[in-house]
Amino acid sequence: MNNNDNFKEKDYHISLFKPTTKLAKFNKNLIIGLFSIWAIAIFGFQIVLRVIEEPTPEAAFLNYEEVWGQVKNNEASVQEKQVFVQSVLSVLGKVTVATSDRVFLSSAVNNITMQLVPQNEEQVFLSKIKAFREVNYGEENYQSLKKDLGYTAAKYIGVPDYSLEAKLIPLELKAAESSQLNIKKIEMIMPKYLIHNQSVLTDTIFLGFPFHYFYTAVFLLILFVGLCLFYCIATDRKMLELGIED
């Protein structure tokens, strides 16, 4: 026991908030200070992020919204149909798309793309889809069939033949289980993938990162190490000051 601490039996109590030894008093202030920084830095930031966020649509969603009314009522022009297919493909290009959602999106792409094919080219286009469906990845003519179908489809949906959409559409036409346009499902799926919680903290770029991502993934860990370092240095100094040795 530290010589400066003079205890009677009834004084043998320890409480973080009512410290009875010099070391405990020092610990109380240090712990409360570091704990407050820790809690505010972690949870305070996420709360701010939550408070200031706004549902923000992607460009693809705005395009989709613009043409969806006409598409679902079967009144869309060629250009509107092309915009719709491009919007759906931008969702299908995401890694996070659930298989259950992908089924409806692929079918929608199949449905509207077929509407974009001129009647005199329909049979040829269908035969290209059929041929591509019959080959598996890795087989000899897989890449050439995919490329051919992609180039042809790119022309119909109005995208460059080297674009992501052109590379994606053969796979979706191959995967499509039907050519139905499930209006309810599309209206549920599109906003789910194309509207995000954004704010000034997510839109500001810092060291290449969206700021909030940098803060959480990189900075907080630096802060944790810093807090621990500070605690150890401060405790070592206090121990020396109080003449306490291990």
Add this chain to the structure above:
Amino acid sequence: MKKIIFTIFILFPGFLFAASSTELEGGFKLGPALILLTILVLFILVGIIFRAKDTNDFFAAGRKISKVGSGMAIASNWMSAASFLGMAALMYGSGYHGLAYVIGWTGGYVLLLILMAGQIRKYGKYTAADFIGDRYYSKGLRITGAIVAILISIAYCVGQFGGIGLLFKWILGIEYSLAVVIGGSVVLTYTLISGMLGVTKNMQIQYVIIIISFLIPLFLLTYKFDYFWLLPQIGYGSVVSDIVTGIPAPEVAGMLNSFGNDFAISPSPEYAMPWDPSSGKTFFQFMAISFSLMVGTAGLPHVIQRFYVVPKVRDARWSVVWGLFFISILYWSAPVYSALGTILSASPEVGKLSKDAIVVYTAQLGNINPLVVGLLAAGGVSAAFSTVSGLLVAGASAFSHDLYVKVINPNCSPKKQLLMARIATVLMAIIVSLIALLKLALIGQLVAVAFSLAGCTIFPLFLLGIWWSGSNKKGAIAGLLVGGGISLIAIIYFIATKFGLILPAQDFVNYWLGAWYFAWIGAPLAIIANIVVSYFTEETPLAIRKFLVEEVHS
């Protein structure tokens, strides 16, 4: 120059690698298998050289470990399959939400340090149950503490065995079930041979292997795909921004993944935006997971136990700083795999990937030299091994030391105690293997269950036991009942849902008491119950209060 480097180190065909570039799983891979075998032989040799000679060695490594060495052991013990594989998997699957695990698994160390590390070492007990039994002057609580410690070790190990199974499956090209059995047997043999002294030495070597194997592919990948490769942990910021804004396909074929797809992706802000609707995760879940993992970190018996192995109290404190720094190197790096993996697997041609193996798949999709991928996989096995061995020792200690010696047979010889520890290790490994075969969830999620369990049970007992002498036996029992009860409800609902059973208010309970974050409410309620009951019951005995004042806080 770049071409030469890539010809030698990256594009050089893997003559020892049986899997084709378009087949991520493939068959038996000789190169990675040889690397793994070499590492395992090294571990076992180190284990034999530094094997436990008596119980003091087995449980606490003879208290001969330096603070930096202990920091490396803490990091190695901590950097499990959940850190090595699971964290990238969580971010790959649910974007920003996965960062809740990153901050949860690191932020808890601040709590552990400022609230417990030095004091636990000063208290001077071998195991968590030792502390609980002594501080709360109760044999019953010691037994309960030991049982809870064993349950936590088992829950934690399940995720690790899952990771071991996944990597043995990848390396050996065998079925997952067989891989779990083989991998489990190897890690068991190794733990039995070495004990904690060997384990602690091994953990330092394992840390080096884990971190090197994890970082090398990152430098190669960021270099190859033209990001700031000198410090990939910062350089990947541009990868994240590229995912958000999208990378258009180039007019002329450029960088490709191993499937021949362009290094391109549709705009995907959902990867980085908080609690995105497409992830199905909410703000509440983010906060609850972070909090639960933090309090769980400060309550994990095998983590707390590491503070017993340092010679001085000061070393216990500094070992946390070193440990956290070493851990953070991996935690700063794991999101890089997830980000690059997201772009490299963007084409539907890649197919649905097992999220838990995304670290290895990312290296494969990036066309990294197969031997480097093999080293990465072997590093993953090391990560799981280092944690499992620590967990099995913690669980075995709880059984042999806290249950057998202190309760069942107090007069047993040290030899018999060691034998009981080894029997307990074998039994735990068998139980864990059986549960791991069920594949109940992602590795990271399975491990998070153990954290919540620790947060609801051990954490309140340690927190109040150290910082409030008023907390007494009855308060501790009340807290354990509340924390344990909440844990039980959450785990029952989780298992019932997994097996398709219907229980009342299932959706409500599964959301608010999710299996990976039930400590958000369990821990505070257990603390409140402990305080309230302690206030209204008899005072803590003078001897304990005196010990706290004179030995722990002076």
